[in-house]
Amino acid sequence: MADLTQSSTLQTSVSTPLRPRIKLRHVVDHAILIAGAFLMLFPVVLVLMTTSFEDADIVKHGLQLGFEGKMLENFEAAMFEASGFTKTITGTRMLMNSMILGLGFAIGKIVISMMAAYAIVYFRLRFATLAFWIIFTTLLLPLEVRILPSYEAIQSLGLANTYTGLIVPLIASATGTFFFRQFFRSIPEELVEAARIDGAGPVKFFIDIIIPLSRTMIAAIFIIMFVYGWNQYLWPTLITTDEGMFTLVRGIKQIVQVLSQTGAMIPEYGKALALSLIAMIPPVLIVIFFQSWFVKGLTESDK
Amino acid sequence: MTFWKIAALNVAVAISATAAWAETEITLWHAMGGQLGETVNKIAEDFNAAQDDYKITPVFKGSYEETLTAGIAAFRAGEQPNIMQVFDAGAATVIGAKGATIPVQDLLTENGVDFDINDYISGVRYFYADSDGKMIGMPFNSSSPIMYFNVDALEKAGVSAPKTWEEFQSVTAPALKDAGYIALAQSHLPWIFTENFMSRHDLPFATNNNGYDGAEGTEILVNNDAIKAHFTALTEWKENGLFEWYGTGWGDNQQPFEDGDVAIWLGSSGSFGGLMSKDLGFEFSATVLPYWEAVTTEPKQTFIGGASLFAMSGHDAEENEAAAKFFEYLTSPEVQYFWHQETGYVPITEAAYALAKEDGHYDRFPAAEVGIQQLSLPGGENTKGYRMGFYVQIRDVMNREYGRILSGETSVEDAFANIEKEANDLLARFAKTQG
Amino acid sequence: MKRAGFTTVWLPVALLLPQLLIIAIFFYWPAAWAVQSSFYLQDPFGFGSTFVGFENYTDLLQNVEYAKVARFTVIYTVLVTFFSLALALLLAVKADAVIRGAKTYRTLLMWVYAIAPPVAGFLGLMFFDQRNGPLTEMFQFFGWDFRLGADFNSTATAMVIVAVWKQIPVNFIFFLSGLQSIPKSVREAALIDNRSATGRFWDVTFPLLAPTAFFLLIINITYSLFDTFGIVDTLVRSEPGNNPVTLVYKVFVDGFRGNDLGGSSAQSVILMILVLVLTIFQFRLIERRIHYT
CATH class of the missing domain: 1.10.3720.10 (MetI-like)
Structure with missing residues (x-):
């Protein structure tokens, strides 16, 4: 917060009429960062959402937006259901x-x-x-x-x-x-x-x-x-x-x-x-x- | 539930047996994942429960390639399993390394098990044999590429399954296209449209008797007009919307058939069990692979695909005896029939085939018989198999070049010239590894 | 060495021994083995082998396909390096500029670092699925018949996108810490001298970041060459076909799928030489860096 006031006073002192443009710049900065964060986060969120769907739905339609009721079941199966030939792997x-x-x-x-x-x-x-x-x-x-x-x-x-x-x-x-x-x-x-x-x-x-x-x-x-x-x-x-x-x-x-x-x-x-x-x-x-x-x-x- | 009870009982029996007897323990490394693996497991459990002297432990080692590599590395370290599953493309590597395996025919006769190669159905008999006809590897999961079709789609289009590629081209495919389907897809270009193209049309695949007479000087004969014409036809069909190719992945090509977009799909006879268990939303059936009338009027049998079991050397007599007994058990008609029913792989002996017929299996599922029928068609000079070293890499080369043809990156002519050259380089290199 | 030190002899030897032992067994011995077997063609089971001199090398160097794989590896490396550096730099500059929420942005932009390449590749498989991948649909919307696994360029694009996504965080972290180490006085002076933000960036900030960027260049090249193995393997589902592969992946395919020990070893040795060149380059760079700071 201290930094914020400091830098804005510095900038106002340099040129007051530029204020609106500076704000626009901040908006652009945040927009770019949000877009970046979204690109990093969204794939994984989408996968998380998809785990709440039925297998048959996923096979047909691929990754899914939204939430259904299967998530717990899928995670439980992933954690505890023995799979593979030897039935030792969970x-x-x-x-x-x-x-x-x-x-x-x-x-x-x-x-x-x-x-x-x-x-x-x-x-x-x-x-x-x-x-x-x-x-x-x-x-x-x-x-x-x-x-x-x-x-x-x-x-x-x-x-x-x-x-x-x-x-x-x-x-x-x-x-x-x-x-x-x-x-x-x-x-x-x-x-x-x-x-x-x-x-x-x-x-x-x-x-x-x-x-x-x-x-x-x-x-x-x-x-x-x-x-x-x-x-x-x-x-x-x-x-x-x-x-x-x-x-x-x-x-x-x-x-x-x-x-x-x-x-x-x-x-x-x-x-x-x-x-x-x-x-x-x-x-x-x-x-x-x-x-x-x-x-x-x-x-x-x-x- | 009953399955689990039986399995539990078998385990219990096996455990108590261990306590009571000094059993000879042997291991089997295989590449059968998922449901196939469970069937292998069941066979092993039943074998262990059926007698008290031997105990086999199957171990899943990943894909065919991974299993082969793991087995080779283990052999170098002296830790090889008693029995190893090796797929068709790896056969030359294993059989070429004389001393790595005990020919299964010797293993059986030495341990007092009756062996007659004529008990095996003709299509599987010589694929894993040496040039003298001695069986080296035991054909285990044997399959053959067959033609599956969507019965509803063919009815809608008013056609029947094509016997020849000419018929497909002029009658079947256009009608299916008009009915709104992609007529054809397939799942393994080197296997279905190369190796089995050769045997179906009785064309030589390699010099030196398809490679059986030794690695030295063996050259591939893939660059011929018949197969080039076939791939030229494929590209034309693809342009006209009669054929589609979805990449090298097996499942990517099977899925559109299951979705009902593709009317005819060429896959493995071993795919049958899987297709049956799914709710496809249409009726499907299967028949033998078409052939080009322009190439031959007497189509022949196809090669087997899948894999075989090899007895690895370097174990003591007791363990070898156990391996022999397991092979005996495995090839008994009942076990073969069980395997055939569960997986769709063909029964490898005449007796098992007869049992399946007798039991009415093919009355219930006519399509289940197609694979073995195709393997039992008349043979020709070039249909007993092929034996080429570094064949895994040769297949990779084929996949690469075929993919380039079908994605329009290269011409049929250039692709086959490339395959021929690279394959022959690999074969020459392989011959040197045997020196 | 001018440092003061203890003079005991047995203790340092004992302390060094574990590391030296591990390195001898798992580094020097394998490296020597690879060099040796690159001169042979051997039966995988170890029965037969033929000394072939440099034949494995000449075969490779004459092989058109090997040249193609090498060319793809170079293009892939350039694309992955360029895009992951450029995007990370953009994000780092912005993250350095904002005050509100800076920490949150930093966290959100770097956590992907912890995701394993094959897991990222698996997500890629879902996003680029031929039938219903969201990104496949997007490409198709723009008129590109995108088909992962069937079309060389489609698979290559997917590989680059996944690899870039996975690599942005590392570059971001380095750029941000580079930016934050620029002294405040320098920034304030620049602010007065140069009004345009873009001009300030290229005239002042970028030159100061150049050492970090050079260093990252090496990191990214190494990443593209070696660490993307898992991404490549999952995206081609272990069956290359007509899809692009990198040089490291080819070592694996020929050695472990094809059991061609000699050919695969020769490829390993070629890669060793490549890494040697890169490392020498890196050393000189570090030396210069130390010299200047």
Whole structure:
């Protein structure tokens, strides 16, 4: 509010006759923003509305405006109805798997990269630079490019269809390490000196000083990594073929396959759409609620 | 409800059996999703309940391609299942890798199961066999492309289902168009209008005896005048509103038939069960695929589609015995008839076919017999099957080029030249992988 | 390194070990494997293999279709990058200009970031459905016979639209934070010097945003090349046919659908080189950035 009065006084002082035009400008600004927000929001709202319709209606008419009475039923089916051949896969199960993947990936990445970054920054190691470059080179190749041999590696270690096989190969990149390295280097050197004078060892220093200082950064990185892990598609598609291991995003592939081969039954569009919404909810909520951390993490970690 | 009771009972029996006996456990990887998968499950449960020595666990592995890839990767890691389902297009890859599988004929005879290839209906007999006629893979879910039609639409137009493409072009299609229908759609161009076009018209599909005599030097013979004339006709029909193509997706092409917009749809005999279970709002029936009288006056049988089961090597004798017993159970007339009824896939043995007839299945559902009738038509020199490596990719090439023809991006002539060249490059590359 | 540091030896080694181990197994070994197998043609089951030298590469480079896929990937990347940057910039400038409701707009414009690409692709399937997709109907209203899955340009359009929709939030966040870091004094000076808002934007704001924009360029190119895999896969429903695909998707199709390990590995190596070039470019950019700020 303070800003508002300030800027308008500034503008009036510049030229009073322009006032109506300035107002028009504001209207245009808001119109553009509303249009943008609408474009972002409307597709998902429309899908949400459609989940309240009968499957037969959706098959015939596609996405629907308005509300009917089927929503609860469709969400319930998506969450709890066992589907697939083995009857082990439900929405809750996939939600759990996605949670494990998102959390496991985020935590694993943070722990491993913090450790590595700490070692690189705070120790006098002859091969620290070498280690840094060995790790840093992994930024070169996204998993998509080395997907085939990674799959081979997981298979020969017998880790297909395991959470370890799902999570660990995704951690094999340097994004986190690189970020924590940058951050640690911005911590004033005097702190280390002070700690050493106090006689604190490296472990104590890490736990008492570094971790508390990094708290905000850890939170920011956690959000980004959680969303990244949750949204993984190609890797879970390849590595999990047992239905009990499906994540929500992987389940979407199965849905698309079933829907595109009109089989014996009326395709369960309502349930499928509900499931796609369930797949969005947790990461979206995290991003919305921890917005400022998330924005900070995103804009600072990628620099 | 009774189904669930029986299933529960079977599970209970299986569990108690586990407790009582040291069973030999084997696994089956398959690509049968949805209702088909439930039928596989039922067969497996019944097999487990029927005896105490063996226990099979079916595992759904995704699409055909995903199942094949998963099986290959597992084999490389020494974790292969006992039985793996492989679709028609993957046959060359699996059969080419000698040592990856145990020929099913050997597996059965070694384990004391009677085997006579002549027990199988003629259309399925040699597709998964080697060039000496030894059966390598057990034909499991066998289907054939057939012609479904909207009976009401044909009546309205005053025509009957066309026997030949000439009849379709000059009589059926124009009448259907006048009656307000799109006359024709189909769901799988490489399968229906290429592979089975070749067998229906008894045209050679590849050199080296359709590829059966080995990968070395095998070349595709797809660039011929008969099929080019067929695709030229398709583009003309499409321009005149007699034929429509809705993309590569199977369902996208089936849907307009179900909606009643398209009068004749070429699909799989395995689609029958699905169509029956839907409330279509019109009566439908089916018959054999038309042929071009200009190409042949003696149309032949078609190839089987679908997939077969391969026994993977690298397991001990007990597990192989269990696999053999499962195959024996699977090919028994009763189980085959059950499978046929539930899914619409054809029964693979003469005995099962006889049982279905005897039981009056085809009196109740005449269209259910079309697939097997078509597979039992007289064979020719080129109708026993084809064997080409990297065939999944060759099909992708066909789909791409056919799509380009039908969306007007390329000419029939260029498309087939392209298919021929790319397919032959792939075949040559495949031959080297076998070295 | 001039930093003060601890001198223990075993501890840093122990701290580094997990990361190095994971990287060795899941990065260096696979990368080496891909390079090696790109020189062979091998039976997928691992029975036979033939050393073919550079044949997998020469086959690819002579293949007209591979060139077409590469060309589409470039066009797709340019379109996705351009539209998602342009729209995000517009929205960020407006969001920076308004005072009322700024926070709400920010939230509404960025949450789509959290949606997984294949989920976005699935929504795309519904919106562009051949029979009853609302956007299909819109295109048809304007006289374009839009047919997802049957017509190359239709599918390509759908891919671009979904990919742009999904990417606007990231660009928006970066642009907005870039705008907000422009010092107030600079803005006020500009306000007095230059009356036209458009002129102010191009003369003052845009140059100050240029480093952010360059950086985003790289992010967006990487996104279009790799992260849109899920969008492509859902929109073509795993059956490419005559539909457009990107280079990464082709690696997957040839390797996992077609079991052509050698050909697929050669494609991977080509992509590795591409990413290497991009990364070197990115490093130089970052260096310059650090130098200037």
